[in-house]
Each structure stands twice: as structure tokens, then as C-alpha cells.
Amino acid sequence: MVRFDDLDLFVRTAACGSFSKAAREANLLPGQVSAAIMRLERDLELRLFARSTRSLRLTDEGERYLPYAREVIELLHSGREVLRRDDAELTGTLLLAAPSDFGRNLLLPWIGEFRRRHPRLEVRLQLSDQVTDVFRDRVDIALRYGQPEDASYVALPLAPDNRRVLVAAPAYLEQCGIPASLDDLQHHSCLLWQLQGRVYDKWVFPIGKARRIVQVKGALVCDDSDVVRRWVLAGEGIAYRSWLDVGTDVRAGRLVVILPDQPGEPAPLNMVCPHRRQFSPAVRQLHALLAERCAALAP
Template identity: 75%
Template sequence: MAIRFEDLSLFVRTAACGSFTKAAREANLLPGQVSAAIMRLERDLDVRLFARSTRSLRLTDEGERYLPYAREVIDLLHSGRDELHRGTDTLAGTLQITAPSDFGRNVLLPWLTAFRRRHPKLELRVQFSDQVTDVFRDPVDIALRYGTVQDASFVALPVAPDNRRVLVAAPGYLEQCGTPQTLDELPRHSCLLWHMGGRLYDKWGFPLDKGRRTVQVKGPLASDDADVVRRWAIAGEGIAYKSWLDVSADVQAGRLAVVLPGQPGETAPLQLICPHRRQFSPAVRQLHALLAERCGEIATLPPLGTRG
């Protein structure tokens, strides 16, 4: 079995677009050519990757499982190409980046600084905010975002696909107010809340072995800046429900403790967003590889993924 790179690339593109026609338009091909490539890949793999109907196109369970591997193969090939040219090509120009406030200031910033030092001809323009940037209208080359990207008009590369949220609080708060032993106890605690666009996010979701549990929480402190929420947690003001990427260093240093470590939090995958594939410059590809490696190291630290 020899899987063609072009077929793999069209599979990933079709999964993102949700349509043979849209994928064909992006690749400057005919819809029939894209359909033929997918059928050829399905024949090579001996599985059905898409469930087709006259009105919809969606990934099968097998397609969902295969998609991250296909993306990884494509990323590795791009990285290999960049490696061959490393030392002959100098990264230059301006790279404009936007990222969530907490992750950007406290995790991403030193990585970006070191990246720029290795490439002195590269200029970085960074914006750290929890407001969702319009990558088509705003002066941005790439955006780092938490969550699953549903908009097929974007091109998304996974940075930390296994990242989850965790409940955290300062040891001092837990000593004073007690440590919750079950989700049922959360509403009796001071919870640190995030709000955006007039909406208060006071319903925290948790995956269970069967289904999902939503807990209504409350607290006197709320902010539209996730970094502020983390700082409140460190100051002992209550319990926060945060991305593991944002708080892992605080947990390792003892500034925060994980609450209910046996209860998995909801997924919070980190994605690198580009408005167009042509913006996947060598600088973007090298930065993506760096971020995926660094975030992968954080994701392997406890307690992410533990169930107790």
C-alpha cells in the first residue's frame, strides 16, 4: 500500500471544509478530483473516512481517529523540508501573533523571545488578549486559540490537542475553606469566574464515564482577562477552572494545587489559526513545531489526564 501525499492532504482539507466542492476550490481542483482522491485513500486504508449524503459530508468514527495522524504526517513532511533548508534560509520579515492573555503573557512570551533571538532578522508583533481576533480583517498572521475550530474558512494546526482544564486553588485557600471532595461541593465555594461579551461563564462542564456533568458555580470575582483569574487564584481568592497549559508551572511550583485530581476536566485543545494556507511561511511552520514540542512537554506533566 502506497498512500499518496496529495490524497492525504486533500483528506485533511476536506475534513476542515466539510465539502468536496469547498476543498476543491481551495486546492484549485475539480470536485470530482477531490472525491476520487478520497476514494483512493479509503481504498488504500480499507476504511470509510467520510459518511456521504446528498446534503452533508461528515467524518466517520474511523475518519475522526485517522485525521490527527494525517495532520501529523503532513506537519512532519513540512518540518523535514524546512530542516533540509535550515542554514541556507534566514527567517526574516514581520510575524504578527495574537494569543490568549494568560497563556500569552506567562507561557508563550519567553518562548517567542528565545525564538526571535535565534532569528535576529525576524520581527515579532504580539497581542495578548482574550478577545477573539478576526484573522481576516485584523493585522494578524497567526492566532493561537483554545477550543475546537468549527469555521472551515480557517486553516488550523493542532498545538496542544490533548490539553484539558483543571480545577485549581491556592493551598492557603484550601486550608482555610476546605478542599472539595466531589463536584457537588463546588457551589459552596468561592469560584473565580471569567466573562466575555456580556456573558458570565458560571457553568463549568466536566466529562464523566457516561455523558457530561455541568455544575453551576458562583463567586464575587469575575474578569474578562484570564490572567487576572489566575492571579486571583494564586492570591487565595477562590477556585479557578483553568487550562492546564496556563497553570502547570504554578502547580509544579506549589503556588496552586489541583482540586479533585481524579476528575478529568473538559478538553481545551490549543490551535494555531491561519486565515490562508499561503501564510504558512517558514517562520510560521518553525514556530508551530516549537510550540507543539513545548506544549507537548507540559501536557505530559501530572495531573493532566489522571483519573485518580
């Protein structure tokens, strides 16, 4: 098994170009460094250095192995620093992007609670239903609905079992009637959301292992999901919304779930960031808080 101390001495020796210089930096004897390199070569079954009485250079195998060794050492150092900082007071700036409806009606008070716990941390919140590009946009993390489609970023689950539900206000149902099946939706005013000019008027429902797509129509369309929520609360029609966004209204009696026995489309909520190295103490502690709050809203 490779020893991390040996790996560290390999990286140091490659940078210094000699056992003696690496030994001075590590406060060791040259023979100790040489023994560590030989032990590492034996463990890897590779020749990492070509040695002579006057020179020391990396072999081809050593050149190819060096970047991986550096990455392991950097990760170990980063992990140690993270553990040291976990108990420290959170400072700096956290850039967070979130969907409009979820951000305004649920996330805002949770961010306030998080800030009261960590008063020296600055939080910059961006609310939009546009999909944030965590690689190009100036954000540290983003909250996203849906199954992660890109394996190049890391997704931490917040509400993995969240689903969409059909909802309407009691006043609308009293006036227009309650749909008895998915087919009845075509006879109702449905509140539609659009993104980048595309109107989402085909609602998807799981039927066993298959799925059914229902074409709906409505005279009210908006690219802000919070506006769609306000319309449904005002009795303007039927909406197909994430349970997280409407669960509080359902429990309070402001909205009614339609066809409760019909499963809705999965809508898991995740915290997304480009790389695990960005899991700062602030990100990890915010994730723990949001996961706890989302779990409390589960149906």
C-alpha cells in the same frame, strides 16, 4: 496520469493564444507544445482547445478547467519557493495573536527564544482573550483554545490533549476546605471569567460519554484570564483553568489540583491561520517550537 509540464504548457498556451507563442516562451518547438496539449487532453478525456488553421481558442471544458490548472501550478511554484526559503534567514514581520494568560506567562519567553534564533525577524504580539478573526484582523496567525469550529480556516495542533483543571492555592484550601465532589463547588468562592459581557459561571465536566454542567458562583469576575490566574494564586478562590496556564504553578506547589480523578473539559490549543499558503517558514518554525514547548508541559 497528468504531467505537470503538460499542465504548465496548457496554462501558458491559454494565456498566449497560440502554440507558437507558448513554445517561444518555454523555449520549445510548436510541435512539442501541441503534443503536450494532446497528451493532456487524452489524460483528462476532455477537449481543451478548439483548433483551426488560423485560430486557437479554449473550449467550454477548457475554460472551466483553466482556473484549477492555474491553482495547481501556483501551488507548485509556491511550494518550490518555500523549500528554497526554508534554509534562508527569516526576515520580515510576523503578526501573532494569543490569549492573555498563556501569552504573558508562557509565550513571552518562547517568543524571546525564537527571536534570538532569528534576529532579523520582527514579531508583533497581540494579547487578548477576545477571539481573533484571522480573516478580518491584521494578524498572520492566532493561538486559540478549544475545538476548531470553522472549517474555513486551518488549525495546526499545539497541545491537542490539553484539558481544564480545578485549582486553588493551599492557603485557600486550608481556610475553606477541600471540595469532595463537584456538588461541593457551589459552597465555595469560584473565580469567574467573562467574555463580551457573558460570565462563564457554568463549568462543564465530562462524565463518561456525557457531560455535566455545574453552576458556580463567586464575587470576583474579570475579562482578563491572567487576572483570574493571579486571584487564584492569591488564595481568593477556586478556578477552572487550562492545564497549560496553571501546570507550572501546580508543579511548584503554588496551586493544588482539586478532584484530580475528575476529568476536566478538553481545551486543545491550536495555531490558526486562514490558508495553508500562509504557512511561511517563520510560521512553520514557530509552530515547531511552540509544539515542542507545550509537549514538555503535558501533565
